[in-house]
Amino acid sequence: MALSVWEHLVGQDRAVVLLQQATRAAAEIVAGTGPGAAMTHAWVITGPPGSGRTTAAEAFAAALQCPAGGCGTCHSCTTARDRTHADVEVVRPVGMHHRVDHMRELVRRAALSPAGGRWQVVVIEDADRMEGTSQDWRAANALLKAIEEPTPRTVWVLCAPSLEDVLPTIRSRCRHIGLATPPVAAVADVLVRRDGIDPTMAAFAARAAQSHIGRARRLATDEGARLRRAEVLRIPTHLSGVGPCLTAAANVVEAAQEEAATVTGPLDAAETAELARALGQGSSRGLDGRGRAQLKDLEKDQKRRATRIQRDVLDLALLDLLGFYRDVLAVQLGAQVELVNTDVERDVRAVARASTPERTLQRIDSVTACREQIAGNVAALLAVEALTVTLR
């Protein structure tokens, strides 16, 4: 049996209640039977990476379109899931940012009435990644105009890590839904239920991924991902000199590139094949100039996306490292918390014995600094080399 749209959210009971209330209120407005006070035109969904911000936004969007409030089985729900529904648009940054010209075009479309007579929902993924500078948030300001003067049946759902990542002028016009880090047990449970993963593996993956749902699924299903994680976790115990530090850094960056390629490779191929088929390739005649231009554009977008995914994957590797030192600190301080990296507990204890809590905190700071550098466009290999040398 298909799941209702809400069941894809893990450990977010409070958010689900709020969004379901809004869905009911929205149905009142559509039917003209009530004021629908629990509904509004702009929402910000925040939560740590992997907590399911986009999943929540898409569930809400599908529920608003579905006459039954998100059954998960009707044509409206399935097309929303396949991302072809006329009134649900999920906007994700093509490269590193949402471009200002895309936002302006979006503002025009948002002024249209919904095609299906209910709501037009625009979900903006990574709303923290807007083109512009701190002096001139051009992309965000283009959006602000549309949110300031709302169209009656257009709903904006912005997804961002935290409220601070959204421009204050936009934030103040949105209702906020905060997602929690889902409990490890809940993540493991969904891996078992939805993806049919063995419970032991699911429990390990959920803990190791620190409740990042997508990452947990990857760790549970992809042996390569587990090996790459093990590689990263070896770093703290293998930093005997500058040579090994540089080798370790090179390994981490290479592993991140490999992992990104395993994500983007099949995705790129599927997208290209699908577009080519839609444009009429695979028959008596090849593609004409316009078709080829579209494929070329797709290729360019895919390249930009690959850069972003590489960076995101490297960040996840650094989070693994951060998790390791978090465990080290927990051991050193004798904190009564469960370790994240139980599979390498011996290494954690060895590093804990060989250093002090002060030193561990310094190391945590250097990992954080490295993440910031990479987010700020520093060459990945240089940043990670600098990190491994300071971790020594």
Added chain:
Amino acid sequence: MRFRVERDVLAEAVAWTARSLPSRPPVPVLAGLLVEADKTGLTLSGFDYEVSAQVRVDAQVEEPGRALVSGRLLADISRSLPPQPVSVTTEGPKVLLVCGSARFALLTLPVDEYPTLPELPHVTGTLPSGLLATAVAQVAVAAGRDDTLPVLTGIRVEIEGDTVTLAATDRYRLAVRELTWHPEQPGLSAVSLVPARTLADTAKALTGIETVSIALSTGTAGEGLMGFEGQGRRTTTRLLEGEFPKYRALLPSESSAVATVDTAVLVEAVKRVSLVAERNTPVRLTFAAEELQLDAGTGEEAQASESLPCTLDGEPLTIAFNPHFLLDGLSAIDAEVTRFSFTAATKPAVITAGGTGEAAGPAPYRYLLMPVRLSG
């Protein structure tokens, strides 16, 4: 799915539907053309999320069913088929198309992922397609093109009994066209805002049909769709939401001077003189009793001037316009003689077709143009 259809019927239906396919599909399935066969015939549909187009034609259906195939490929193929009946059959993941001795096997797209098409609202009235196309084209020239002001990219459609008023403005000019149509019910009153570009395209696409039925959802906010239907073809367009400027107050009720000029002569002269008008600089028009003088350019740059005959009833005046906006208006009025009505050189002028005097009531088409303020 299995059906047989006449070659010309198929080619025409596919070509008409394929017009509305997006040139750059936001999702691949939208590049597809939906082919549905049921007991009563064949339906072809296309959708780009804003405009949907659907044609219903006769076909001998042996087995009902549906399939989604690349619209452009199907259009290219059906255009070049020999003049013989076409048979279409689904076979696994492919659609087989046989016409005479020509055979095509087309890949299909996932039909379950195809979005639901908007429903056509109730028909509210009819009018000749030629009249619709002319009127829309006349008004669409004045619509704005700035995406960040969506309201101004639309054409306002006001229905009051048997009168339809179309209006568009980009803040620098305003075009208003009134026409009569045949409403389904007397005393009907409705207002909507249609994207100008799509309305113009739709009106053009419907010119092959004699009488067009217009369908308008009269529901509350947000349910807005406008539909057009005739001879088995139908299209829907999503409406724009937002407050259109109160334009009626802008149309002056009386004028202090009225001039008439030969349209073709004036168009040629404006084109010539504006060659020296740089971007955003105006063309000046000096109206005297029997002569209109045009000039452009200032003292330190290239200059041009030309004079042509005119008649003026009222005080002489000099007024300046953006030459492109002036030419848009002159070509939209579609008359041999153009009539300018002024109140003052700093107030908007109204351009109408020359033959319509005040005695004959207000002109069906009015183009209101803001003057450019002259410095010094």
